[in-house]
Amino acid sequence: MFEGSYVALVTPFKKNGSLDELKLEELIEFQIKNGTAGIVPCGTTGESPTLSWEEHNRVIDITVKVVRKRVQVIAGTGSNNTKEAIEATQHAKQVGADAALVVNPYYNKPPQEGLFQHFKAVAEEGGLPIIVYNIPGRTGVNVTPQTLERLTKVRNISGVKESSGNLGQMAEMIYLCGDKLDFLSGDDNLTLPLLSIGGKGVVSVIANICPQETADLVRNYLKGNSAKAREIHYRLLPLCQSLFLETNPIPVKAAMNLLGMEVGACRLPLTSLNPSALEAVKKELVTFGLKKKSK
Secondary structure: OOOEEEOOOOOOEEOOOOOOOOOHHHHHHHHHHHHHHHHEEEOOOOHHHOOOOOHHHHHHHHHHHHHHHOOOEEEEEEOHHHHHHHHHHHHEEEEEEEEEEEEEEOOOOOOHHHHHHHHHHHHHHHHHOEEEEEEHHHHHHOOOOOHHHHOOOOOOOOEEEEEEOHHHHHHHHHHHHOOOOEEEEHHHHHHHHHOOOOEEEEOOHHHHHHHHHHHHHHOOOOOOOOOHHHHHHHHHHHHHHHHOOOOHHHHHHHHHHHOOOOOOOOOOOOOOHHHHHHHHHHHHHHOOOOHHHHH
C-alpha cells in the first residue's frame, strides 16, 4: 500500500508569517512532476506544532485538491490529545486523503498501553489507514516492537514511519510485523539501510529539494538495482547531512530559499539557520549541482 519516496512537505509562509497557499500548490506540483510517490503535509517538516487547527486543515484541504489522486496524500493528523487526533483524521478522510500519519503522543509520555490505546482509537474512529510515526527523539516516548506487533491486529493500522534511528529496533519490528505493515524510513540517512532489511520507502526531508533523486534511490533498490541505489545514496549523503545541522526544518527551508523556492522563514520558536551551518548548506548545494531557479 505504501511504497516509494514520500515527501515530508514544508509549509510555506509569506513574509508576514501567514500561510502561502499559492506556493503550497506550486510545491506540490513540483513534487508530482519529479516522481514523488506521495505528499505528506502537516508533519514535523511542515511545522505542525505551530499551525493552528484551521491552518492545519486548510493545508490538507489544498493538498488533496491539488493532488487530484495523481499520487497518495498521507495527512499528518497527530496530536498528544487523542480526541484531537481522531477529529483531525476524520477531517482528512472527509476531504479525500488516502491515509494519515499519526505521531506518538508527545510531552505527556504515555506508557506502552497508552500508546496502544491511542493508535487503536485513532485507527478505529478516524476511518483512514494509519501510519504510526515513531519519533522518540521528538516525543520522548518510543513505540516498542512488541507494542507495534499488538497494533498489527487493529483495523486500519497499515504502516510505520520509523524515526528512532535504531536499526536494531527496526529489524526487530520488521521481523515481528513486516508481512502486516509497510515500513518507511523517517531519516534520509537510513533510507538505504532500512530498504536492505525489508523497508518499502521513505518519508523524506531532502525530497523537498531532490525529489527525483530520492525517488530514484528507492525505485532502483526495489527493482533489484542495489548498486545504483547505493550510488545515489552516497551522492545524496553529504547534502542530507547538511540539512540536519540544526533542527529540521530550519536547514531545508534555508536551502529551498537559497534555491529560489521562496518558502519563507520558520515560525518561532524555530529560528533562522546559524551562519556556519548556512555556509555548509550552500557548499553542499553547489557540490550537488543544485542552482537557484530563474524567475
